[in-house]
Amino acid sequence: MKYLEWDTKFFGRPSYLIEGREDILTIDSIGKSFITAKVDMGDVDFIFDLQKKGFVFIDVEVSLKFHIKYSEIINYCRNIDCVVKSVKVNTGLPYLELGSAFHLTRFHMDPNIASGKANELWISYLRNFLPNENRKMYVTYLGEKAVGVILSTRQEGIAVISFMAVLPEYRGKGIGSQLIAYVVRDNNYEVITGTQSRNIPALNFYINNGFRIYKTKAVLHRWR
Numbered sequence: 001m002k003y004l005e006w007d008t009k010f011f012g013r014p015s016y017l018i019e020g021r022e023d024i025l026t027i028d029s030i031g032k033s034f035i036t037a038k039v040d041m042g043d044v045d046f047i048f049d050l051q052k053k054g055f056v057f058i059d060v061e062v063s064l065k066f067h068i069k070y071s072e073i074i075n076y077c078r079n080i081d082c083v084v085k086s087v088k089v090n091t092g093l094p095y096l097e098l099g100s101a102f103h104l105t106r107f108h109m110d111p112n113i114a115s116g117k118a119n120e121l122w123i124s125y126l127r128n129f130l131p132n133e134n135r136k137m138y139v140t141y142l143g144e145k146a147v148g149v150i151l152s153t154r155q156e157g158i159a160v161i162s163f164m165a166v167l168p169e170y171r172g173k174g175i176g177s178q179l180i181a182y183v184v185r186d187n188n189y190e191v192i193t194g195t196q197s198r199n200i201p202a203l204n205f206y207i208n209n210g211f212r213i214y215k216t217k218a219v220l221h222r223w224r
Contacts, residue, residue, distance in 0.1 A: 007034065014030070016033060035055070036219070036221055059196045065191070067210060068210040080142055082173075084138055086186070087137045098148075099122040102119070104198050136152045148164075154187070160193065161192070193211065
């Protein structure tokens with residue numbers, strides 16, 4: 001079972017991620033905690049065993065993989081003069097507005113987590129992201145104003161898009177598509193991302209920008 005240091009600090013209780021069936025043998029020995037399980041949708045026996053241990057179904061996590069050529073991406077903003085920059089120092093962004101752009105994450109779906117607390121999680125994640133050679137932050141600027149951001153992390157030959165947000169008043173102008181184009185352009189890696197099955201707009205956005213679904217997992221949480 002993997003100990004989640006960031007989650008532990010944020011939620012104020014020991015947090016873990018189940019990595020395999022063998023972890024279920026140690027669950028009963030863990031007291032006050034927040035445990036997450038992500039299980040292949042077809043593994044119904046494992047899901048049932050987790051439910052017997054007090055886990056509740058939260059949502060379905062959908063993983064997507066980029067599968068077209070970079071040249072086929074829409075790589076421009078529509079009707080606005082925007083510029084994308086690779087940011088080396090994370091400062092001066094509208095963290096509250098960008099971090100509050102999500103409403104359908106697994107944390108928002110968990111009845112044990114208040115909506116404001118779920119927003120705070122993503123605001124904190126964005127504010128504390130530290131760009132480096134393997135952790136990239138691209139920001140879209142309209143003049144001096146930051147209007148969109150995307151975060152990606154390279155690991156084991158894969159670039160994972162972990163966060164993307166555009167200010168509400170600037171959506172539908174190609175900003176998100178352009179941000180994806182920059183991640184793909186600057187990586188000789190396989191590019192993947194994920195969202196929740198309930199987030200139909202996000203799923204269609206990624207599919208329309210060159211991604212295809214390759215995996216789904218049931219997400220279950222247990223609080224004690």
